[in-house]
Amino acid sequence: MPTDDFVFSRRDAVKLAGLFTAAGAAPLLRAAEARAQAAGADQPVRIGYLPITDATPLLVAHGKGFFDREGLKAEKPVLFRSWAQIVEAFISGQVNVVHLLSPITIWARYGSKAPAKVVAWNHTGGSGLTVGPDVTDVKQLGGKTVAVPFWYSIHNVVLQALLKENGLTPVTKKTGAPGPNEVQLVIMAPSDMVPALAAKQIAGYIVAEPFNAAAEALGVGKVLRFTGDVWKDHACCVVFMQERDLAERPEWSQKVVNAMVKAQLWTRDNRAETAALLSKDGDNRYTPHAKAVLEKVLAPAESDAAAYAASGAIRNPDWRERRIDFQPYPFPSYTEELVRRLKDTAIEGDNRFLADLDPAFAARDLVDDSFVRKAVLEAGGLTAFGLPEGFTRTETISA
Numbered sequence: 556m557p558t559d560d561f562v563f564s565r566r567d568a569v570k571l572a573g574l575f576t577a578a579g580a581a582p583l584l585r586a587a588e589a590r591a592q593a594a595g596a597d598q599p600v601r602i603g604y605l606p607i608t609d610a611t612p613l614l615v616a617h618g619k620g621f622f623d624r625e626g627l628k629a630e631k632p633v634l635f636r637s638w639a640q641i642v643e644a645f646i647s648g649q650v651n652v653v654h655l656l657s658p659i660t661i662w663a664r665y666g667s668k669a670p671a672k673v674v675a676w677n678h679t680g681g682s683g684l685t686v687g688p689d690v691t692d693v694k695q696l697g698g699k700t701v702a703v704p705f706w707y708s709i710h711n712v713v714l715q716a717l718l719k720e721n722g723l724t725p726v727t728k729k730t731g732a733p734g735p736n737e738v739q740l741v742i743m744a745p746s747d748m749v750p751a752l753a754a755k756q757i758a759g760y761i762v763a764e765p766f767n768a769a770a771e772a773l774g775v776g777k778v779l780r781f782t783g784d785v786w787k788d789h790a791c792c793v794v795f796m797q798e799r800d801l802a803e804r805p806e807w808s809q810k811v812v813n814a815m816v817k818a819q820l821w822t823r824d825n826r827a828e829t830a831a832l833l834s835k836d837g838d839n840r841y842t843p844h845a846k847a848v849l850e851k852v853l854a855p856a857e858s859d860a861a862a863y864a865a866s867g868a869i870r871n872p873d874w875r876e877r878r879i880d881f882q883p884y885p886f887p888s889y890t891e892e893l894v895r896r897l898k899d900t901a902i903e904g905d906n907r908f909l910a911d912l913d914p915a916f917a918a919r920d921l922v923d924d925s926f927v928r929k930a931v932l933e934a935g936g937l938t939a940f941g942l943p944e945g946f947t948r949t950e951t952i953s954a
Contacts, residue, residue, distance in 0.1 A: 597628075598651065599627070599628035599629060599630050600622055600627050600628065600629040600630065600651065600652055600811055601630050601633070601649070601650045601651050601652065602614075602617065602629070602630075602632035602633065602650060602652050602653065603632070603633050603635055603641045603644050603645060603649075603650035603652070603653040604632050604633070604634060604635065604641070604653065604654055604841075605634070605635055605636070605637075605638070605641060605654075606634055606841070606842040606843055606844070607745065607763040607764065607765070607766075607792075607842075608678070608681055608763060608764045608765055608833070608849070608852055608853065608879055609654055609677055609678055609681060609763050609791055609792035610632075610654050610677070610792070610841075611677070611678060611818075611822055611829060611833065611853075611879075611881070612677050612678065612794075612815045612818045612819045612822065612881060612883070613632065613652065613654060613677070613794070613815060613818070614632060614832070614833060614839075614841045615818040615819075615821060615822050615829060615832065616629075616814040616815050616817070616818035617629055617631070617632055617839075618832050618837075618838075618839055618841070619818065619821060619832070621813075621814035621815075621817045621818050621821070622810075622811070622814045624814070624817075625810035625811075625813055625814045626810065627807070627810050627811065627814065631839065632841065633649075633650055634841070634842075636744075637744070638655070638656065638659060638704075638705055641653055641655070642655070642659070642663065645671070645795065645797075646663075646667070646669055646671075648797075651796065651797055651800060652794065652795075652796055652811060653794075653795050654677045654792040654793065654794060654795070655792060655793060655795045656704075656705060656707060656708045656709065656791065656792055657673075657709060657790050657791065657792065657793045657889075657890075657893060658707035658708055658709065658711075658712065658893065658897060659705070659707045659708070660673050660793060660795055660921060661707070661893070661894065661897065661909075661912075661917065661921060662707045662906075662908075663795070664920075664921050665908045665909075665912055665917070666905075666906075666908050670797065670798040670799065671795050671796060671797050671798055672795070672796065672798055672801060672921060672922060672923045673793045673794065673795055673885055673890075673921055673922045673923070674794050674795070674796050674801070674808070674812055674885075674922075674923055674924075674926050674927060675793065675794040675812055675815060675816070675883040675884070675885060675924075675926070675927040675930075676790040676792075676793050676794070676882065676883050676884065676885050677790075677791075677792040677793055677794055677815075677881075677883075678790075678791060678792065678819075678879055678880065678881050679783065679788045679789060679790055679791070679879070679880045679881070679882060680781065680782065680783030680788070680789065680791070680876055680877060680878060680879050680880055681763055681764050681782075681783070681791050681852070681878070681879035681880075682709065682710055682713075682761065682762060682763045682764065682767070682781070682782040682783070682791055683761070683762075683764070683767040683778040683779075683780065683781045683782060683868070684701075684713075684714060684717065684759060684760075684761040684778065684779045684780045684781075684782070685748075685752065685759055685760055685761070685762075685766075685767045685770045685771075685776045685777065685778055685779065686752075686758060686759035686776060686777065686779045687752060687755065687758060687759065687775075687776055688775075688776065688777060690758060690759065690779060691779075691867075692721075693717050693718065693720075693721040693723070693779065693780070694721045694722065694723065696718070696723065696738050696758055696759060697723050697733075697734075697735050697736050697737065697738065698732065698733055698734065698735045698736075698737065698738075699733070699738060699739070699757075699758035699759075700733070700738070700739040700740075700741055700756075700757045700758060701714065701738055701739070701740060701741075701757060701758060701759045701760060701761065702740075702741050702742070702743035702747075702748050702751065702757050702759075702760035702761075702762075703740055703741070703742060703743070703760070703761055703762075704742070704743070704744070704745055704761075704762050704763070705742060706727075706742065706902040706903055706904065707897075707902065709782065709786075709789060709790070709791050709893075710761040710762060710763075710782065710791075711740070711761075711900060711902070712893070712896050712897065712900050713761065713782045713785050713786060713789075713954075714740070714761045715740075715900050715901060716785065716896070716952070716954045717780065717785060717954050718738050719954075720954040722736065723736055723737065723738050724736055724737050724738070725737075725738050725740050725901050726738065726739055726740065726901070727739075727740050727901050727902075727903050728903070740901070741757070743757070743760065745762045745763065745766045746766075748760040748762055748766055748770075749766060749769050749770050749773065749775065749776070752770060752775055752776050753770075753773070753775040753776075759776070759779065761782070763791060763792075764852040764878070764879060765844050765848045765849055765851070765852050767852075768848050768849075768851040768852050769844070769848055771851065772845075772847070772848050772851065777866070777868075778863065778866075778868045779867070779868060780867070780868055780870075781863070781868055781869060781876065781878065783874075783876040783877075783878075783880075784868070784869050784870055784871050784874065784876060784953075785952065785953060785954050786950070786951070786952045787871070787874050787876065787950075787951040787952070787953075788876070788880070788882075788948075788951075789889065790885065790889055793885065794812075794815060794883075796808065796811070801923055801926075805926075808926055809926050809929065809930070811926075812883075812926040812927050812930050813930045813933070815883065815930075816883050816927065816930040816931060816934055817930075817934065819881040819882065819883055819940070820881075820934055820939060820940070822853075822881050823880075823881055823940070823941075826850075826853045826854035827850060827853070827854040829849075829853050829854075830846050830849035830850040830852075830853045830854055831846050831849075833849055834846040834849055851878075852878050852879055853878075853879060855878055859878075860872065870953070871953055874951075880941075881940070882937070882940035882941070882942060883927050883930070883931060883940075884924070884927055884928070884931055884937060884940075884942075884946060885922050885924055885927065886946070886947065886948045887915075887918040887919070887922070887947070888918075888947065888948055888949060888950050889948075889950060890914070890917055890918040890921060890922060891914035891915055891917070891918045892914070892950045892952075894909070894912055894913075894914040894917045894918075895914050897909055898910070898912075924946075928946065
């Protein structure tokens with residue numbers, strides 16, 4: 556079984572913790588400043604991504620030429636294998652546009668004081684809690700171990716809400732086996748989760764697609780609950796850019812966001828083609844995943860929704876949530892609620908910065924929505940993405 560990657564993911568978490576301190580980030584920030592001065596104003600778009608469906612808009616924007624149509628130079632996106640690698644490359648200026656788990660951006664800005672901002676959402680939904688075939692209810696996870704991709708993730712936030720709603724206590728540091736009403740949470744690389752579940756090393760995992768679909772395709776697991784069925788239209792990964800670029804290259808930044816917004820619109824209308832584009836058989840081989848697995852996520856059969864409603868993976872069918880969907884506007888209410896929930900979520904490491912972080916301040920300070928708001932309006936408004944007009948909403952959560 557993949558013990559090497561599991562150890563690596565733990566080291567990855569430690570490395571990220573070091574990066575997300577002012578002292579740890581300082582040499583990387585100096586390197587970024589040197590790179591920026593050497594390159595001047597004519598830097599190309601350099602995307603960093605992980606091979607998950609969360610990266611779809613950035614990869615589509617490259618693969619379908621949306622950056623080119625905006626008059627931008629765009630290098631082929633760089634695939635990273637861990638959040639620590641992508642964060643290090645971003646802070647040091649090796650890449651200048653990345654998708655990150657939304658809670659990681661909070662840690663980056665207020666833990667390490669990284670001079671960067673969220674400029675848009677990459678997608679909504681796109682994650683699930685997958686368990687072994689014998690598990691039929693969240694309560695059955697008591698006394699067992701469940702894997703999460705990272706402490707600062709929407710996956711960890713949603714999972715702990717589900718566990719608490721079902722009378723279970725999440726624990727992150729436990730000597731010996733967890734008690735009958737406890738669930739041991741461990742960090743695990745997504746690529747390790749499917750084989751670990753198959754080997755019964757864990758009872759389940761919560762992660763981005765297509766790793767839930769992969770367990771289904773191999774017959775080793777099933778989706779117990781989709782995260783988008785717990786927190787309606789939640790963001791998972793967001794687009795993160797350097798403040799320097801936003802302030803000193805506003806036209807360039809606007810074009811980057813324009814391309815990403817247009818890519819989301821294209822993806823909504825071309826889901827099966829998107830799966831082919833991202834697959835290991837696509838021209839650019841953006842991900843190592845099979846087209847059929849990606850289609851299960853991006854272009855599922857219409858009968859899937861009824862089957863998931865029957866199994867309980869979907870308990871709010873009236874929400875009409877897609878397995879993964881795309882709309883770029885970063886609603887402030889989501890950031891506020893995310894900060895509030897992070898304060899009550901078990902997280903290993905130094906998270907003292909959360910105690911004094913005001914949710915309303917974070918929503919204003921972490922996010923710069925000026926570029927995406929303009930791009931959305933030029934694309935036809937929020938109705939073009941299947942949403943009502945208006946850049947406010949109320950968060951809906953039903954664990």
